[in-house]
Amino acid sequence: MRTTDYSNQIPGLILIEDFVGREEEAAMIDAVDDNQWCGLGISPNPELKRRTQQYGHLFSYRYRKVLEELGPLPEFSSAIVDRIMKQELMPNVPNHLLVNEYNLGQGIMPHTDAPALFGPAILSLSLLSACVMKFTHVETGHTLDILLPRLSMVVMTGDSRYKYKHSISKDHIDTASDGTTVHRDRRVSFTFRGEHHVFAF
Numbered sequence: 001m002r003t004t005d006y007s008n009q010i011p012g013l014i015l016i017e018d019f020v021g022r023e024e025e026a027a028m029i030d031a032v033d034d035n036q037w038c039g040l041g042i043s044p045n046p047e048l049k050r051r052t053q054q055y056g057h058l059f060s061y062r063y064r065k066v067l068e069e070l071g072p073l074p075e076f077s078s079a080i081v082d083r084i085m086k087q088e089l090m091p092n093v094p095n096h097l098l099v100n101e102y103n104l105g106q107g108i109m110p111h112t113d114a115p116a117l118f119g120p121a122i123l124s125l126s127l128l129s130a131c132v133m134k135f136t137h138v139e140t141g142h143t144l145d146i147l148l149p150r151l152s153m154v155v156m157t158g159d160s161r162y163k164y165k166h167s168i169s170k171d172h173i174d175t176a177s178d179g180t181t182v183h184r185d186r187r188v189s190f191t192f193r194g195e196h197h198v199f200a201f
């Protein structure tokens with residue numbers, strides 16, 4: 001594992017390379033591909049333009065609230081959760097896992113994960129492909145494009161979590177701020193979030 005601390009450019013932003021190995025990656029991808037995806041017309045969250053899965057609880061993008069408690073995070077994520085806690089990357093055990101699939105031409109719009117729903121640390125694991133994540137300061141417009149290598153974990157706390165929006169382009173080839181380019185492929189991300197959610201039911 002190699003950690004790059006971007007805090008001198010955006011406080012609270014770090015990247016940990018090789019957070020998982022290739023065999024773990026394959027097992028996690030097999031597990032999610034055996035489960036039900038939603039999005040692209042399929043409920044819940046049919047309006048999403050990419051496929052997703054949620055574990056822990058079900059968040060509605062449309063209504064911006066938690067709709068249902070789904071139980072503990074799945075067995076296939078438990079080694080990652082243990083690693084997160086051992087490395088003290090989150091204050092509490094994550095209770096939400098969002099799996100996003102990005103095929104070529106799919107991205108995610110600039111957003112800040114709802115502060116009223118999710119805790120102070122947002123962690124996202126990149127599987128199968130690298131991509132570039134753009135950070136844009138909500139007030140100053142300052143931007144930074146960082147490469148998220150395959151198998152890496154990006155950790156957003158502090159300003160990177162609360163004062164910046166993050167997004168992923170639809171481009172087939174991405175360029176980071178340091179000039180590195182990456183050819184995109186199918187990417188599946190595991191985003192871990194914790195506490196601070198108010199149930200709607």
Ligand SMILES: O=C(O)CCC(=O)C(=O)O
Nearest residue numbers: 098100108124125189191
């Ligand atoms: O794909 C990722 O790494 C980020 C996902 C994300 O930002 C989200 O679903 O809110």
